[in-house]
Amino acid sequence: xxxxxxxxxxxxxxxxxxxxxxxxxxxxxxxxxxxxxxxxxxxxxxxxxxxxxxxxxxxxxxxxxxxxxxxxxxxxxxxxxxxxxxxxxxxxxxxxxxxxxxxxxxxxxxxxxxxxxxxxxxxxxxxxxxxxxxxxxxxxxxxxxxxxxxxxxxxxxxxxxxxxxxxxxxxxxxxxxxxxxxxxxxxxxxxxxxxxxxxxxxxxxxxxxxxxxxxxxxxxxxxxxxxxxxxxxxxxxxxxxxxxxxxxxxxxxxxxxxxxxxxxxxxxxxxxxxxxxxxxxxx
Amino acid sequence: xxxxxxxxxxxxxxxxxxxxxxxxxxxxxxxxxxxxxxxxxxxxxxxxxxxxxxxxxxxxxxxxxxxxxxxxxxxxxxxxxxxxxxxxxxxxxxxxxxxxxxxxxxxxxxxxxxxxxxxxxxxxxxxxxxxxxxxxxxxxxxxxxxxxxxxxxxxxxxxxxxxxxxxxxxxxxxxxxxxxxxxxxxxxxxxxxxxxxxxxxxxxxxxxxxxxxxxxxxxxxxxxxxxxxxxxxxxxxxxxxxxxxxxxxxxxxxxxxxxxxxxxxxxxxxxxxxxxxxxxxxx
Numbered sequence: 001x002x003x004x005x006x007x008x009x010x011x012x013x014x015x016x017x018x019x020x021x022x023x024x025x026x027x028x029x030x031x032x033x034x035x036x037x038x039x040x041x042x043x044x045x046x047x048x049x050x051x052x053x054x055x056x057x058x059x060x061x062x063x064x065x066x067x068x069x070x071x072x073x074x075x076x077x078x079x080x081x082x083x084x085x086x087x088x089x090x091x092x093x094x095x096x097x098x099x100x101x102x103x104x105x106x107x108x109x110x111x112x113x114x115x116x117x118x119x120x121x122x123x124x125x126x127x128x129x130x131x132x133x134x135x136x137x138x139x140x141x142x143x144x145x146x147x148x149x150x151x152x153x154x155x156x157x158x159x160x161x162x163x164x165x166x167x168x169x170x171x172x173x174x175x176x177x178x179x180x181x182x183x184x185x186x187x188x189x190x191x192x193x194x195x196x197x198x199x200x201x202x203x204x205x206x207x208x209x210x211x212x213x214x215x216x217x218x219x220x221x222x223x224x225x226x227x228x229x230x231x232x233x234x235x236x237x238x239x240x241x242x243x244x245x246x247x248x249x250x251x252x253x254x255x256x257x258x259x260x261x262x263x264x265x266x267x268x269x270x271x272x273x274x275x276x277x278x279x280x281x282x283x
Numbered sequence: 284x285x286x287x288x289x290x291x292x293x294x295x296x297x298x299x300x301x302x303x304x305x306x307x308x309x310x311x312x313x314x315x316x317x318x319x320x321x322x323x324x325x326x327x328x329x330x331x332x333x334x335x336x337x338x339x340x341x342x343x344x345x346x347x348x349x350x351x352x353x354x355x356x357x358x359x360x361x362x363x364x365x366x367x368x369x370x371x372x373x374x375x376x377x378x379x380x381x382x383x384x385x386x387x388x389x390x391x392x393x394x395x396x397x398x399x400x401x402x403x404x405x406x407x408x409x410x411x412x413x414x415x416x417x418x419x420x421x422x423x424x425x426x427x428x429x430x431x432x433x434x435x436x437x438x439x440x441x442x443x444x445x446x447x448x449x450x451x452x453x454x455x456x457x458x459x460x461x462x463x464x465x466x467x468x469x470x471x472x473x474x475x476x477x478x479x480x481x482x483x484x485x486x487x488x489x490x491x492x493x494x495x496x497x498x499x500x501x502x503x504x505x506x507x508x509x510x511x512x513x514x515x516x517x518x519x520x521x522x523x524x525x526x527x528x529x530x531x532x533x534x535x536x537x538x539x540x541x542x543x544x545x546x547x548x549x550x551x552x553x554x555x556x557x558x559x560x561x562x563x564x565x566x
Contacts, residue, residue, distance in 0.1 A: 049520075050523065051520065051521060051522055051523020051524065052485075052486055052518065052520060052521075052522045052523060083486040083489075083490065086490060086493050086494075087489075087493065090536075177460075177461065178460065178490055178491070178493070178494040179494075180463060180464035180465075181463035181464025181465075181468065181494075181497075181498045182463075182464075182494065182497040182498060183497065183499070184497070185464065202335075203335055203366040206366075206370075207366065207369060207461055208461070210369050210370065210461070211369075211461040211462075211464075211465065214464075214465040214466065214467070215464045215465060216466070235335065237332075237334065237335060238334060238335075239334055239335045240333065240334020240335060241334065253373075
C-alpha cells in the first residue's frame, strides 16, 4: 500500500463516464472513510470519447497498462462496462509487468473479458463486482460502497453468499459466450460458474446458454448458478420459458449441475465474486 | 429422383409459417415448371406452434429426421429461420441414416446451425440460400425462384458470383459466433467464409466478428467475404465505424485475408453458397 493510503486506479476499457461520476464516488469514499480515505485516481482517459468508446483502442489500452503497471496503485477498478474490453485486451496483456500481477482487479459486464484474460494469465486477485459508474442508479451508493468495502477493507460481507471453498467465477452471459473458443476462454474446471444478464431477449439468453454449455471445457465446471437476468426485452412470439427454466434445461442437457440462484446482476444488490480460490483478507 | 418428379421435403427446425406461405410457394413452383412441377412436401410440422417455435423440440426434431430419412425425397428445404435449430440438432444428427446423406439441404440464418452440423458430419450437398418463408417479401418470388432453380435444376446462375474452385461456406454472423468452440463448429480450413447479418447493432456485429476471428481454427480460412448487414439497429452512442470497416479491422488483426463483399444477405438478392467444394450439376 502506498504511504498515502490504499490507492485505487480507475480506468475505462470500454465506455466513458462523465466527470461528475468521479466526483460523487470520491465524495462517497470520503464519507465512508473520513479518517483515512482511500486515494481514488480516476485516469483522465475515463472521460475521453471516440465513437462508442472511452477513447480510441490505443488510448484505452495505454491507460489500462499505465494504471496496472503503476507500483503505487493497489487496485484497478474498472469504471464502466458497455462494450470495448475485447478490442484492447490483446494489446494490454503482453504489456503488463510484475506490478500489475500484484493488484486487485474489479469490474463486471463487458469487463468480464478483462477479468477472464487476467485470470487466465495467472493473476491471482481478480473479482466480478460493482463499478463506479453505478453511483447514479437509485440507491447506487449501496453498490459503490460494497465495491469500496471489498477493495479497501477486504470485507467478506461483500461476497456473494454462496462463495465458499470451491473456486468461483462470474460472467455476463453474452460476454462469456463471446469468449468461448478463443484463447481468452479461462479454464473453469471445478469452478462454480455464476452467470447474469441484462437487456437481452429470452431467445438470446437461451441461445447463449446453449452455446456456453455446449463447450467441452465449460462442461468441466462444478456447476452453474444463475444470477439475475434483468430488463429482458420483448420476444416475438412470447418465448414461453423463463431464464431459470432454460438454465436448468441446458444444465440437464450438458450434464452440468444446476446449483440454484446467485446474488449477482446488473443492479445495486450485485455481490462480489472473486475468481478462483482467492478470498480477500480483512485489512 | 422419385418417379413423380424432383421431390422437396420442407420442414421447420426453428420458427413456424402460416399455411398460405406453402400455398404461394406451390403456386410459384407450378408456374415455373408447368410441365413437370417439383413435388413440394410441406411437413405439417411447419404450422405447429409452441412458444417461440414451430412445435416442441421433440416435434421439430422428429419432423426433420422423418423428412431427411425419407428415400423418396431428393432435397430438404428448411422453411424458415428465426431461432431454434440449435435446440434440436443434437437429437437430429445421430438419427440420420443413409438416405439422409443422399440429399441436398438448403436454408440460412438460424438454419446455419443445421448446415454446420450436417457439413461437419460429412454431408456433401449442403447449401446456404433462400427459404420458402421469404415469399411475402417485396419481390420475394425472386428469392424463392432462385432456391427452386438451385434445388430442381442445379442452375449455376443461382450461385454467389465469387463461388469458384476454392471450398466455400456461408453463415449469419451471430449463428457462427454461437457455434465457435462447440462440437458443431465445422472445419473451415482453406474455405472462403462468407458472413451476413440482419437486425443487430454495430457493437454486436463488431463483438461477434472479434469472437469469430479470434478462434484459432477460423484463422485457417482462406479468407472472409462480407455479405450484407441489413437493418442495423441503433447504437448508443453512434458506433462510428461501419460493418466493412470492422470486418477489415478484425481480418487485419487476425491475419485472415479480407476478400471483399459477398452477394448474400437477408434479402431477395441472397445468392446460393454451397458448402465445401460441392457445385451443383445441371439436371
